[in-house]
Amino acid sequence: MALVERTKYITxxxxxxxxxxxxxxxxxxxxxxxxxxxxxEEYYAYHSSMYINTSQSTLFEFDFPxxxxxxxxxxxxxxxVQGYMYKSSAGTANGLAYYYxxxxxxxxxxxxxxxxxxxxxxxxxxYWQRAYMIGNVANKIGAGQVYVNNQVKTYKNxxxxxxxxxxxxxxxxxxxxxxxxxxxxxxxxxxxxYGYGFLYTNSTxxxxxxxxxAITVNDGVKHxxxxxxxxxxxxxxxxxxxxxxxxxxxxxxxxxxxxxxISIDVDIPVGVTTVYxxxxxxxxxxxxxxxxxxxxxxxxxxxxxxxxxAYPTNPVPAGGALLAHAPFGLTSxxxxxxxxTLQDSYFVGSGSSAYYRNINHKVYLGRNHLPLKCRLQxxxxxxxxxxxxxxxxxxxxxxxxxxxxxxxxx
Amino acid sequence: MIVIGYEKINSEGEHEDVIFAEHLDPDEANxxxxxxxxQEAENEDLQHFFYGERQSPDEYIHIGIIDKPVLIPEVTE
Numbered sequence: 001m002a003l004v005e006r007t008k009y010i011t012x013x014x015x016x017x018x019x020x021x022x023x024x025x026x027x028x029x030x031x032x033x034x035x036x037x038x039x040x041e042e043y044y045a046y047h048s049s050m051y052i053n054t055s056q057s058t059l060f061e062f063d064f065p066x067x068x069x070x071x072x073x074x075x076x077x078x079x080x081v082q083g084y085m086y087k088s089s090a091g092t093a094n095g096l097a098y099y100y101x102x103x104x105x106x107x108x109x110x111x112x113x114x115x116x117x118x119x120x121x122x123x124x125x126x127y128w129q130r131a132y133m134i135g136n137v138a139n140k141i142g143a144g145q146v147y148v149n150n151q152v153k154t155y156k157n158x159x160x161x162x163x164x165x166x167x168x169x170x171x172x173x174x175x176x177x178x179x180x181x182x183x184x185x186x187x188x189x190x191x192x193x194y195g196y197g198f199l200y201t202n203s204t205x206x207x208x209x210x211x212x213x214a215i216t217v218n219d220g221v222k223h224x225x226x227x228x229x230x231x232x233x234x235x236x237x238x239x240x241x242x243x244x245x246x247x248x249x250x251x252x253x254x255x256x257x258x259x260x261x262i263s264i265d266v267d268i269p270v271g272v273t274t275v276y277x278x279x280x281x282x283x284x285x286x287x288x289x290x291x292x293x294x295x296x297x298x299x300x301x302x303x304x305x306x307x308x309x310a311y312p313t314n315p316v317p318a319g320g321a322l323l324a325h326a327p328f329g330l331t332s333x334x335x336x337x338x339x340x341t342l343q344d345s346y347f348v349g350s351g352s353s354a355y356y357r358n359i360n361h362k363v364y365l366g367r368n369h370l371p372l373k374c375r376l377q378x379x380x381x382x383x384x385x386x387x388x389x390x391x392x393x394x395x396x397x398x399x400x401x402x403x404x405x406x407x408x409x410x
Numbered sequence: 411m412i413v414i415g416y417e418k419i420n421s422e423g424e425h426e427d428v429i430f431a432e433h434l435d436p437d438e439a440n441x442x443x444x445x446x447x448x449q450e451a452e453n454e455d456l457q458h459f460f461y462g463e464r465q466s467p468d469e470y471i472h473i474g475i476i477d478k479p480v481l482i483p484e485v486t487e
Contacts, residue, residue: 055457127465144473151434152463153463154463309465311411311464311465329412329436329461329473330436330440331443331474332440332444332476334476335461336474336477
């Protein structure tokens with residue numbers, strides 16, 4: 001009978017009894033999806049029957065516990081406010097309520113968390129500078145400010161984009177005069193006219209095929225292939241991305257009829273560093289042709305963008321700079337930092353005495369490992385009202401492990 | 411640009427910002443805040459101190475506030 005080795009597991013007991021120690025685990029090998037237990041933590045706070053004043057004042061104060069084992073986690077605070085505006089006069093009344101979720105700058109802490117290297121980009125409005133970081137680091141930046149180049153700045157337009165196209169890698173794909181030289185043609189003829197490539201069939205047994213020069217790519221990385229077919233007499237156009245000049249080695253195939261613009265994202269297999277663009281006229285009728293243009297290939301780069309407040313000068317230098325999330329903006333200890341002020345409007349009709357509202361609000365504080373003193377302040381404005389009462393204020397505090405690996409300096 | 415100031419209630423009973431200083435350097439801004447707190451600690455019209463960030467020559471936003479200090483009355487015998 002063959003011997004079968006049983007699968008081995010590391011259990012919590014081995015950690016408790018010291019069989020497995022932290023120094024036996026390689027850095028960056030333990031991922032969030034391998035954890036169980038305190039990957040996520042949820043805490044709750046509740047208050048009721050408060051009144052919102054006309055001057056900004058505190059409705060409720062509470063502490064957000066530090067994450068277990070002081071592991072830096074992405075942290076959310078969620079508010080649910082149920083309240084009503086009331087009046088005793090006969091006419092209508094309307095007003096605004098302002099809610100100020102606040103966190104106090106902790107004692108003895110310079111709180112900023114590196115997100116990545118920011119590089120300047122274009123397209124932002126006046127007094128704003130667009131910047132990007134390579135990779136998806138959007139969950140490393142929460143509410144508040146960012147710290148870059150020794151400046152603390154507010155930001156907006158934070159978003160992740162998975163498919164920024166780097167420079168085009170195909171030579172001769174625009175079909176300007178002389179671009180025939182970049183293509184190897186068999187069973188047909190490639191002519192360049194009017195900025196297009198015309199691929200004619202001259203064989204009734206083999207399909208006319210044009211093969212690009214070798215294109216160097218980075219393996220294991222997503223790339224995008226594009227091509228526009230603008231016409232021709234042949235019905236079908238075949239496009240292959242191949243690891244050799246033979247379509248038998250294709251890693252991506254697109255067969256289509258008529259005019260079309262195709263855009264295909266392909267994961268280049270690990271170990272493949274050279275690919276060929278192969279375009280085929282599917283017709284076996286001599287003289288039939290396809291017209292192609294804008295044959296391009298791009299490596300795709302994940303990026304995280306944000307627009308940074310840039311008055312009086314742009315904070316991100318041309319060569320890039322480390323950007324960190326600074327939720328408290330490096331204000332002094334004891335400051336109550338306001339995150340994401342929320343406004344809500346109330347209207348009480350002449351035939352009513354009260355107007356009920358139920359609103360939700362969420363603040364993402366970014367990653368940190370600290371116990372936080374929090375509070376919700378509010379104020380009201382308006383005419384004809386007697387007041388705004390909060391019937392229920394429910395607060396959820398959520399901490400969750402997020403990926404913490406920072407891209408290396410270029 | 412970090413804006414340092416305080417919010418007060420003016421003679422018409424309206425809330426009004428008073429800007430004390432503006433600094434690019436965070437340390438200088440924090441020093442200015444300490445100076446302001448010492449200077450205005452007994453201002454009865456003061457609601458709270460604030461940090462702001464200037465986003466154009468004409469506008470700034472509030473980032474955070476420091477509560478008005480609670481003054482402990484002197485005990486006289």
